[in-house]
Amino acid sequence: MLMAHSLDDIVAAVRNAAAEHAPLRIRGAGSKDFYGGLLAGEVLNVSAHRGIIAYEPTELYITAKGGTPLAEIEAALAEKGQMLAFEPPHFSGGDAGPAGASVGSAGATVGGCVAAGLSGPRRQQAGAVRDFVLGVKLVDGTGQVLNFGGQVMKNVAGYDVSRVIAGSLGTLGVIAEATLKVLPKPVSETTLVFDCDAAEAIRRLNEWGGLPLPISASFWHDGQLWLRLSGARAAVEGATGKLGGNVAVNPEKHWNSIREQTHPAFAASPLWRLALPSNVPSPELEGLRAIEWGGALRWYAGEVDGDHAAVRAAAAPLGGHATLYRAPESLRCLEGAFTPLPPALLALHRRLKKTFDPQGILNPGRLYAEF
């Protein structure tokens, strides 16, 4: 394992690897090792390259080194009443964390958070990781340091490469620093619970989605629909009166179990993640475990020897895609974690990969087996 304590260490490690054509497996806390395809190459651990570089509450941004624990960032933001509005899952530490959590580490890092591109329950209201990435300092596959974006909300100079880094799973560069937009925490939050089946939940969520209601999260599982309202006190109270349902007591723990997927709904392997247009009816699949994001995110329990192609085939005609989210590595490598790309897009991906990592040494196979 290579341990990088600084930007120079990262550059040196990548340069050496490039010279030797040796693949590198970039790692923060390892909390998302379960996600994506192959884990190949010598581990380049960047968790020691950590620390908040700049936090300007009134400018609504924070800049931190890639190895900075998300927990450290969130604590700094909380002091000023702010948050990462996309509620990134940590998937590390805590009670009965899912497989892959790294024991003894300081927990999920901001670099890993951006690389994985995973957002939590609030995504339905606030947006995804990529919507909050303002800039990155990237070490590309030749060891070159590249600065994209910046610290301001609006910046259209040059291609918006920093947002592409979100969800690229380390295949385009090592995230040495990231700048994220932050937002104030909502003044008020209330959670309502309704009894209904999945079809009714999808219907209601879409109906509410078309109304000016402050819905910041939704979760359906096993006949219960949970709805979180966030915003100005008056807005939350007004919506509570309008929507009915039962008000949940101490709902924070519940939402955290969804964000961190410690809720029993996610206890399945393989676990499929289907991203769909929010209002489509449930596909013809067994094993619906949970619905989030106003109907746009649906979780299914699969079978190890099941018909994996059928899951993907069910999502595609509905306008969505299916990710083999949690499954044994062998299965993810065999089936591909992510929906295969059409030829024109795959060719573009390969060319883009080549522009940032000409030798293909950064996390090869982690996103797609082809690169």
Add this chain to the structure above:
Amino acid sequence: MANMAKNKNDVISTDREALVRGLRRVLSTHCLLLGEEDLRPYECDGLTAYRELPLAVCLPETEAQVIDILRTCHSLGVPVVARGAGTGLSGGAMPHAHGIVLSLARFNKILRVDRAARLAVVQPGVRNLAVSEAAAPFGLYYAPDPSSQIACTLGGNVAENSGGVHCLKYGLTVHNVLRIRVVSIEGEVFEVGSEAPDAAGYDLLALMIGSEGMLGVVTEVTVKLVPKPELAQVVMASFSDVAKAGDAVAAIIAAGIIPAGLEMMDKAATAAVEPFVKAGYDMNAEAILLCESDGTPEEVAEEIARVTDVLNAAGASDIRVSQSEAERLRFWAGRKAAFPAVGRITPDYYCMDGTIPRKRLAEMLSAIAAMEIKYGLRCANVFHAGDGNLHPLIMYDASKPGDWERAEAFGAEILELSVALGGSITGEHGVGIEKINQMCVQYATPEIEAFHRVKAAFDESGLLNPGKAVPSLHRCAEYGRMHVHHGDVKFPELERF
């Protein structure tokens, strides 16, 4: 290597006869403009200081024609400049002397407004405001509202990643577009994004939005529609000092409030606007702030009360809250008419688009005041204060020799100061041809080379909008010779000539 495409383009010469033959095979006469009088209206976009006549203007009506046009141009090595309404302010749609303009004006159909899924599928030539109008019966609208929304097209919005006065709360084009359908320079069709919350693979949607027509030609756009708030109200605050107004902006954010809109105008701007619009602006104020709140009536009342407290604490000399929709629109009318109002008091004006950290506003405004003396030109400032995006309007007279050159140098100095203050040369208007030199100030060689490689990954031939958005390293070297900052020589690895 990276900049080869650019150098190649500098010496492009097109076989016009072969091009016209090829285009005639694809397009009927009413879709192909060739005569000088027909080409003239296309010689520039909203940035009129830069003009070029194209060899031809194509007005395709189907995607199949777009494909054939691009294949024809690709095989003949002819540059292609895509164009929407031509309202852009950075010369992004300025034609290439040896190329064609590909106008998407006839792609003007709204294909689908899906109430249940809260999205609309439109052709790229559809006007921004038309989307919101089509969605209005469902209580929905398309959030990004650039000031040119009555005329500008969705295709152009995608190319520029357009913002507007409400993007602090509702985001830019990149936050509100779900999917685009694209034709590559080789004539290959692909789609990026989806109607689902995300798509498999790299987020190419984020890369293509704001790419200024350099990576592909968009033939279809799917946008997110959001519920229209029940009520909007605006607070107007006067300040005796621009620095105080700037601090008030920071104080609002620090109080945990993200208003629907947060705009500032300086005295020069209100003085230009008030006689024209009669918005009721305080003519004694050095700066006014407009802060909009939207939501349910209770929510708006709560936020307005909080905003008013913050503004009072920040030293506002006068505060007024719109008491009716008509008054709200009147308050905004002044801000929205700032450009034409300035246009009435000066023969020409040059609009800049720098973004700075909000806290550096006072510094920037005093620097601009000094530049007014240095260049002998007046400047009015309007400011998307909430997101740090400044639009200085430099007033000049194009008929006076030397005026434009001074305006251009004035603008360049503002942009370079924006970078020095930790911001960007462009917040929402794009680089185009206008700010191509300042790209060399904002980015160093490795990033510019990376941008060229990204371009080549999509358009190896370099035929899509050549010469825009990303400068060649040689251009930067030449520009760098003129602009040495803090003694640093930029691009030291390049030969100087």
